[in-house]
Amino acid sequence: MAEPVIHLQDLCKTYRVPEREPGMRAALGSLFHRKMKEVKAVDGLTFDLARGEMVGFLGPNGAGKTTTLKMLSGLLHPTGGEVKVLGSIPWKRERDYLRQITLVMGQRSQLVWDIPAADSFELNRVIYRLPVVDYQRTLKELTDLLELGPLLSKPVRNLSLGERMKCEIAAALLHRPQVVFLDEPTIGLDVTMQRRIRSFLSEYNQRYEATILLTSHYMADVEALSRRVIVIHHGKLLFDGDLAKLVQKFTAHKTIIVQLGDCSADLHSYGEVINCEAGRWTLRVPKDRTARITEKLLADLPVIDLLVEDPPIEEVIDLVFTQGSS
């Protein structure tokens, strides 16, 4: 079997943070000796990624996702366990290693604010020592795929959030990294832009056989991009496997939203009524009966509109956590 591109074994990261009780006395006391508290951000993670895999990395805020990505990219030093990416130890940040990876952070920017993205791209070309021919070819591909054309010549500060994010991603991929870490790349973007970035990422993944690990809050991201998901909570692994299995395993329900004329009807016989506002009913139904109930609703009632939804990722994850920790 080929060696995994990303390998984690019992990876740990413990932060030491100063701890202080509220109040004057404690404030004075902390002048002399600071009490430190240990916080386990990542607590014994083990998983492997093979070449060309695209994996969704899920967990609630503070679960340790960003900390893990930072350890993988080389920004953070682990406090325990083993981590290897492309055969290198990330935190050594050897130049040959850095040339093969990239980290995109949805909430951070590497582009120079005052100048057009094209100028920042040129700077990256020189920093990564890219031959001009290769660089121009990659730039052209990225420009086409992400539809960057008119954006490249505008100062970055004049771009919208979504436009800037596309440029951020392009800047991070100009050196064609084999391993791509993305931390919330679609955060705050509208649905169209999210979709564009998603389709781009899967295109990049297939075209270059790049290994991609991404975190996201949006179920749609994860559903569209990765078959495999890794879920962590309190720094520990909760689930590692097929997305379909995750949803199946942890959610037995779907949500049906029915638009009727008003809220006067009684829909309790169809499923659990969550609420009704201005004729818009939200029902929770067992997953295996969704089709039949939908059919029945359409046949029985003057339905204006009907929508069947998977529970949002937060809900699925919530279920994973409650069931996982019990």
Add this chain to the structure above:
Amino acid sequence: MTPGSEIRHLFRLYGQQFKTTFASMVQYRASLVIWMISQVLEPLIYLIVWSTVSNGSGGSVGGYTARGFAAYYLVFMVVNQFTYTWIMWEYEYRVRQGYLSFALLKPVHPIHSDISDNLSSKLLTLPIILIVAGIMALIFRPTASMTLWSGLVFIPALILAFLVRFLVEWTLALAAFWTTRVNAINQVYFVMMLFLAGQIAPLSLFPAWIQTIANILPFRWMLGFPVQLLLGQLTPVQTLEGLVAQVAWVIASLVLLRVAWRAGVRVYSAVGG
């Protein structure tokens, strides 16, 4: 990687950074003008104050006439412009905003982009400062006893002054890794600079014990020394001593920088950015 190709790479990097810096600077023409005014105003104030004092006390103070002060502060303005950095004001912001994370993940040391950014902006602003200094020279009519040799040695002394100042300030800027209160450090630093670099007054006007301190600390070697050298106020022996002190400070600050950088990055990778 051979050393030759490494150097060629750095040249290309500096060239590209020049274009980036240039593009950024022309975006902010108004703030550029405001900044230039502040660069000119400060030495101008000292110049006017000291000229008045010297005229009021029989035409000279500590050997400086009004026109001698004019020469001192006009050269000071140019040397300050050539050597000054803004890194100490910027580093905390970089650490806090995560720019440093991106810089650490690039296959090149972050100091290179700062050196080249600094040099690039100097290249663009220096001609303007020289023109301003020329105009002010017409108004204040400076005098100095410049010699050919001091003019020639001034060039390496100026470059060394830039290196000392850049390396010391880059090292001190790394305090941002340990504390979020870098402003306090900066304040202390700039007050010492004010007195010990020959900024508020030429160092020869200070008592001997302050001059001794100034000779030990790096500030004089960043500013006062090249100014005095160009104005022909130093003997060949004093000049040589100054150059040795500059080289010593370049070496010392390089060592300090390396140590502080490694320790700082270790802290950064322990706590995260």
